[in-house]
Amino acid sequence: MTNDTVSPAIGAAIASALADLTYDRLPADVVQTVKLFTLDTLGVIAGAAKAPGMAELLSALTAWEGEGTATLLLDGRRANPATAALANGAAAHSLDFDDQHDPARVHVFCVVLPAVLAAVEAEVAAGKRRPTGREMITAVAVGVELFCRLGLACYNSLGKGWHPTTALGTIAAAAAASKIFGLDAGKTLHAMGLAFVQLSGTTQFIADGALAKRVGPGFAARSGVLAAHLARYGLTGPHRFLEGDAGLFKLHERGEVKPEILTEGLGRSWRVRDLSMKPYPCCRCVHTTIQLALDARAQGITGDDIRRATIELGEVNRKIVGARFDGAHPNPVVHAQFNAAYGFAAALTDGTVDIATYAPARIRSGDLAFASRMETIAAPDIEPTAIAPARVRLTLTDGREVTLERWAMKGASDDPMSDDEVFAKFRACVDWGFAATPDAVDALLTLVMHLDDVADAGEVVRRFLACRAGAPVA
Numbered sequence: 001m002t003n004d005t006v007s008p009a010i011g012a013a014i015a016s017a018l019a020d021l022t023y024d025r026l027p028a029d030v031v032q033t034v035k036l037f038t039l040d041t042l043g044v045i046a047g048a049a050k051a052p053g054m055a056e057l058l059s060a061l062t063a064w065e066g067e068g069t070a071t072l073l074l075d076g077r078r079a080n081p082a083t084a085a086l087a088n089g090a091a092a093h094s095l096d097f098d099d100q101h102d103p104a105r106v107h108v109f110c111v112v113l114p115a116v117l118a119a120v121e122a123e124v125a126a127g128k129r130r131p132t133g134r135e136m137i138t139a140v141a142v143g144v145e146l147f148c149r150l151g152l153a154c155y156n157s158l159g160k161g162w163h164p165t166t167a168l169g170t171i172a173a174a175a176a177a178s179k180i181f182g183l184d185a186g187k188t189l190h191a192m193g194l195a196f197v198q199l200s201g202t203t204q205f206i207a208d209g210a211l212a213k214r215v216g217p218g219f220a221a222r223s224g225v226l227a228a229h230l231a232r233y234g235l236t237g238p239h240r241f242l243e244g245d246a247g248l249f250k251l252h253e254r255g256e257v258k259p260e261i262l263t264e265g266l267g268r269s270w271r272v273r274d275l276s277m278k279p280y281p282c283c284r285c286v287h288t289t290i291q292l293a294l295d296a297r298a299q300g301i302t303g304d305d306i307r308r309a310t311i312e313l314g315e316v317n318r319k320i321v322g323a324r325f326d327g328a329h330p331n332p333v334v335h336a337q338f339n340a341a342y343g344f345a346a347a348l349t350d351g352t353v354d355i356a357t358y359a360p361a362r363i364r365s366g367d368l369a370f371a372s373r374m375e376t377i378a379a380p381d382i383e384p385t386a387i388a389p390a391r392v393r394l395t396l397t398d399g400r401e402v403t404l405e406r407w408a409m410k411g412a413s414d415d416p417m418s419d420d421e422v423f424a425k426f427r428a429c430v431d432w433g434f435a436a437t438p439d440a441v442d443a444l445l446t447l448v449m450h451l452d453d454v455a456d457a458g459e460v461v462r463r464f465l466a467c468r469a470g471a472p473v474a
């Protein structure tokens with residue numbers, strides 16, 4: 001990137017395009033995608049009711065707040081909208097079961113949806129108006145589209161140590177909340193600038209297996225809602241938050257950006273269409289390895305048959321999920337979710353990978369200990385930033401050498417989950433977290449899939465709470 005390649009008003013151009021966007025300009029398939037991924041995210045939030053760290057997070061947040069105008073979805077308590085966005089964003093990411101834009105390497109709905117729900121409730125509580133389902137869809141679409149484009153433009157953010165979901169999500173959440181608040185282009189620009197001022201996010205919490213990994217998207221959702229709220233009241237942010245000398249492009253991304261991606265066709269062409277939904281509750285970098293394990297299992301190979309195993313990934317994936325598996329790790333859940341060897345061993349042994357796969361007792365069980373003998377390396381023929389490709393080389397006890405590889409992964413736009421698979425995942429997650437009645441689950445599903453006909457977007461929160469009735473956080 002050089003100064004000549006970046007428009008001096010790129011932030012203003014983005015703000016103008018997003019502020020002008022209306023529901024009637026959304027393609028039908030984009031509307032359907034927003035509804036399906038909203039449903040998926042709500043299911044994943046419900047599934048987080050028993051996730052490590054969630055009860056502690058809610059206790060910590062409500063220790064300082066006894067009431068508020070927005071809802072903590074996991075236990076129904078009320079807090080201010082920024083706090084609610086934080087709690088719900090963390091819940092949406094706590095199982096690592098939330099969506100991802102694979103090429104951009106960002107989880108988008110875990111940030112954008114909690115920010116939008118908090119903004120909706122804030123709007124109602126302030127007595128201003130009740131946003132409709134169509135307004136909610138539009139706001140989510142705006143935030144998600146910007147988020148995807150930011151991830152694509154900042155194409156090596158993860159490779160530099162940033163957690164782009166947390167870092168870039170602040171800006172996207174601000175844009176989405178601005179839409180609910182009805183901010184014009186000028187205030188939307190300031191909201192995004194104020195969000196940039198709060199930017200944070202590092203992959204060190206992955207390397208250390210820390211529960212902070214769950215909270216990162218919550219920080220982004222909180223910062224975005226707060227930024228839009230401040231801009232609404234007249235506070236200003238840096239309008240050159242992207243292209244300035246201390247802006248995102250130069251300071252954080254070190255010039256490794258493709259800025260044209262942010263504006264080309266914005267509002268006309270949609271990167272939302274390239275979103276992936278996760279079939280497995282772990283880092284997306286592990287998903288192809290899991291599929292390779294299922295391929296090996298289909299050939300009759302078991303853990304006892306393996307003398308030596310090497311997993312080959314792109315260099316960025318290897319950095320994220322290539323550590324040696326440690327069954328005695330002090331933070332076993334995050335460690336296992338970000339470990340290719342564990343994902344392979346669990347899938348090969350159990351024939352499935354689900355929420356229970358990442359329970360501490362399962363992670364530490366002896367029949368998966370062979371994962372610690374597996375090596376993960378960077379493959380020279382795989383593009384360093386490529387997320388989908390993976391290869392496994394197995395040396396079996398009978399002397400055979402078996403090589404398995406895949407260059408695409410389930411849930412991506414070239415191999416998407418069907419609507420029935422999405423609905424089944426949603427029901428399984430809500431059942432895991434809340435043991436909700438089928439009628440309550442179906443009512444929420446029906447509402448979301450007809451969200452464009454809903455007069456009051458706040459009904460989403462009320463139907464969600466009906467699912468969790470009588471199901472306290474563990």
